[in-house]
Amino acid sequence: MxxxxxxxxxxxxxxxxxxxxxxxxxxxxxxxxxxxxxxxxxxxxxxxxxxxxxxxxxxxxxxxxxxxxxxxxxxxxxxxxxxxxxxxxxxxxxxxxxxxxxxxxxxxxxxxxxxxxxxxxxxxxxxxKRHINEQQTIVRNLNKICQVKWLREQELERLDTLIKARFVELFGDPSLNTKGYPVKSLPEIAEFWNGLTYKPEDVANKGTIVLRSSNIQNAQLDFADTVRVICKIGEKKYVQDNDILMCSRNGSARLVGKVALIKNIEEPMSFGAFMMIIRSHYYPYLMTYFQLPAFRAQIKTGATTTINQITGRMLNNVKVPVPKEPELESFISFMEQVDKSKVAVQAALDKTQLLFDSLMQQYFG
Structure with missing residues (x-):
């Protein structure tokens, strides 16, 4: 052509x-x-x-x-x-x-x-170089697929909203602690630390996956854009199931603090220096709590004007109302049911993405 x-x-x-x-x-x-x-x-x-x-x-x-x-x-x-x-x-x-x-x-x-x-x-x-009529046909085809993708993404967002609504129903407003739970500092109920620092020459086609900000999409792990490294990795730089992965530093303020829950690890994985792992028995509660304005309000006072980041010192000062065990177990059960729905929607979204990629390759590859 x-x-x-x-x-x-x-x-x-x-x-x-x-x-x-x-x-x-x-x-x-x-x-x-x-x-x-x-x-x-x-x-x-x-x-x-x-x-x-x-x-x-x-x-x-x-x-x-x-x-x-x-x-x-x-x-x-x-x-x-x-x-x-x-x-x-x-x-x-x-x-x-x-x-x-x-x-x-x-x-x-x-x-x-x-x-x-x-x-x-x-x-x-x-x-x-194509005739304008052919260009517009291509645009219509791709726009239709993008519309379907958008609808799937909106469905995922609604499921996340459903989880947050159930959170408030069970636990009340955490910023007001309307349920009167005992309040503890985050270090009392969780461990957290920063990720792996590696050099450009450590990046290789084969090696250990290092999770980065781009791997968090819609509060879930996404492996469309992965980096692998071959370098020494300490024990605490590997993730485990039920860890919360948080973006702790990014050039875009809206990306800082986004989280994903680590589930069903099939191979050893680490996480990058601009990421943080939060490990806690209260992971389902904290996973949602970190996405609420109550958490943002607490860390906002420690933000800088030059770097968008969440530091360990900032997390040390976070106060969290700690729920009772039966309520936590009920929330875990609810999350598991919603997660099944999210998996189905995500699978449909992935198929739509594959169709989009295929047409993009056909038209512009």
Whole structure:
């Protein structure tokens, strides 16, 4: 199939980008976009159009499940970490986005620690040249699958909401301790520690899986994007069933504190330095508690402005109402039933994802 250079089919609007430091942003209704999506909301906008943003630096380069390009529509602000592309006549904006989402940037990006797709290299990128009618047919097919994926994801979110509702029904509001439970510090009922530090040269195709932030999806483990290492791993750097895996540090504040429960381990696994393991007899209770505003409110006072993180010292100061054993057992039983439903929904979502991947390979591979 004939291809076309990106610079020939798009207007590149990078010169209109304006980065704003966090301290100088005025809060408002307009999304402030970076390499991987919304970073903030600001009081003004510099674009009002149908555009595709392509990561310049800090993008998900090389990932099979996290895109490097995304669509934006209407009034917005874009910083200097994303290239701004406006399709020319004859190019559908959604088709452009799909063609770039999982583009193989091997040989195009540079940088040892923070990979960058320069504008010069971006201009050399190629996309399949198709008639506008064929482009729109492809877009319709992919949009339908994305809609099904979204519905499955919403179903998973509703099941998580159901668990949280049952939590409050059984245990009351933990921030108010409406059940009058004895209050203990987190270290009294749980152990927690940070993960494995490894070097780039330790990464290998064969070795021990190291769980990272990307492996937590919808409060469950996801192995679509895994890293394996060959290096010395201490005993406490391996996870066990019923451990809670928590993202303790990330460039995105919304990802810090997200959790997944370790279940049914089939091979030894470790966890990365920006992750934390919480091990406790109260794991079902704590798993949900960590996702509630009550927990966020307690750790918020220890947050910094330069690094989004949860530290061991911050967790030391967390106070937790401790439920009675019969109520805990009832909650465990309820969680197990909901988890069965989540497994079924996740299986359907995985099938939909496989179909999406197959069509993406067919159209753009």
């Amino acid at each position: 004939e291809n076309i250079l990106l610079e020939e089919c798009c207007d590149i609007l990078d010169s209109r980008r304006i980065p704003i430091t966090a301290s100088k942003r005025k809060k408002g209704p307009y999304p402030y976009y970076g390499a991987n999506g919304v970073q903030d909301y600001v009081a003004d906008y510099i674009f009002d159009d149908e555009l595709v943003l392509l990561a310049e630096d800090g993008g998900n380069f090389g990932s099979k499940d996290r895109p490097i390009a995304y669509r934006v529509s209407g009034k917005c602000w874009v910083n200097n970490h994303a290239h701004v592309l406006k399709p020319k006549s004859g190019l559908d904006v959604d088709y452009l986005c799909y063609s770039l989402m999982f583009y193989d940037t091997n040989g195009l990006v540079n940088g040892a620690t923070r990979q960058k797709l320069t504008q010069a290299m971006m201009r050399k990128m190629l996309i399949p």
